[in-house]
Amino acid sequence: xxxxxxxxxxxxxxARKEAYASSIIEELKNADMIVVEGTLYPLxxxxxxxxxxxxxxxxxxxxxxxxxxxxTEKGREVLGQMDAAWTDMVKSVEMLKNRE
Amino acid sequence: xxxxxxxxxxxxxxARKEAYASSIIEELKNADMIVVEGTLYPLxxxxxxxxxxxxxxxxxxxxxxxxxxxxTEKGREVLGQMDAAWTDMVKSVEMLKNRE
DNA sequence: TTTTAGTACCTTGCGGTACAAAGTATTGAA
DNA sequence: TTCAATACTTTGTACCGCAAGGTACTAAAA
Numbered sequence: 001x002x003x004x005x006x007x008x009x010x011x012x013x014x015a016r017k018e019a020y021a022s023s024i025i026e027e028l029k030n031a032d033m034i035v036v037e038g039t040l041y042p043l044x045x046x047x048x049x050x051x052x053x054x055x056x057x058x059x060x061x062x063x064x065x066x067x068x069x070x071x072t073e074k075g076r077e078v079l080g081q082m083d084a085a086w087t088d089m090v091k092s093v094e095m096l097k098n099r100e
Numbered sequence: 101x102x103x104x105x106x107x108x109x110x111x112x113x114x115a116r117k118e119a120y121a122s123s124i125i126e127e128l129k130n131a132d133m134i135v136v137e138g139t140l141y142p143l144x145x146x147x148x149x150x151x152x153x154x155x156x157x158x159x160x161x162x163x164x165x166x167x168x169x170x171x172t173e174k175g176r177e178v179l180g181q182m183d184a185a186w187t188d189m190v191k192s193v194e195m196l197k198n199r200e
Numbered sequence: 201t202t203t204t205a206g207t208a209c210c211t212t213g214c215g216g217t218a219c220a221a222a223g224t225a226t227t228g229a230a
Numbered sequence: 231t232t233c234a235a236t237a238c239t240t241t242g243t244a245c246c247g248c249a250a251g252g253t254a255c256t257a258a259a260a
Contacts, residue, residue: 003103003217003246005193012196022208031192039247041210063207064255083197090190092131093105096112097183103217103246122237139218141239163236164226 006035007043008086011071011079014053018070044069052078106135107143108186111171111179114153118170144169152178 006028013019013027021040028035044067047053052075055067071079106128113119113127121140128135144167147153152175155167171179 003105005103005189006247009193009196012193016199020208027196031195032188033192033196036248037209038211038249038251043247045210060207060256062256064209066208086193088132089105092133093109093112093186095131096109096127096133099116106218120237136219137238138220138240143217145239160227160236162227164238166237 006033006039007047008079008082009033009035010040010043010047011052011075011082014069014071015076015079018056018068020058020066020068022066024069047075051075106133106139107147108179108182109133109135110140110143110147111152111175111182114169114171115176115179118156118168120158120166120168122166124169147175151175 009028009031010024013024019027021037021044025035025037025040044053044055048055048069051072053069054072055069057065058068059065109128109131110124113124119127121137121144125135125137125140144153144155148155148169151172153169154172155169157165158168159165
């Protein structure tokens, strides 16, 4: 029951502030949404190739440098559509559940 | 953004009253949720094999007989779990969206 | 200086869901 | 008996998310 949901959540997170993979996973975990690296990395790369995200390297005080991803203008547009789709979907399900 | 969602909706519909495939598709369409035959039939069969659904043949006044599916006790249990999972998921997404 | 531990990024293969498209079967009307 | 409408079924495909394993960089310990 999660198809496309992760991408929506990623864009939502990055719409607020830039972040690197591990920190995104951490934030998702805080919302009780478990996502693993093997899911996240390909997704970030795909969204970057589609122009929804971009990134910059940032040195870390401990460990290797980090890829900080941030959302693009195009990414915000797509996120807006996803917001609408999400709202519609929730509405549809509630409609089905509450139909008498 | 729909994985497992259709199954949840089917069980919700059949929890209220028995129905056959075409009528289920119609009801989903009324809730702005498009599902095609190629999705629905295998799903009904799968759920029947898992004991969540059962069916009976009903003669139709126009056209071939229909398989009327209805939910089983086990199906209601699973539906209850899906309700909980759905609520949790909506809560998680709202939490991510509204953080700050 | 070499090894080890920790952090971060990436790739490959798999399973499952939903879709598209084509096929089979039954009924009743032309 | 042929055609249209209805209903059920099957096959192949695409894509998402997961599991598992691999590469690379840094710093501290041996």
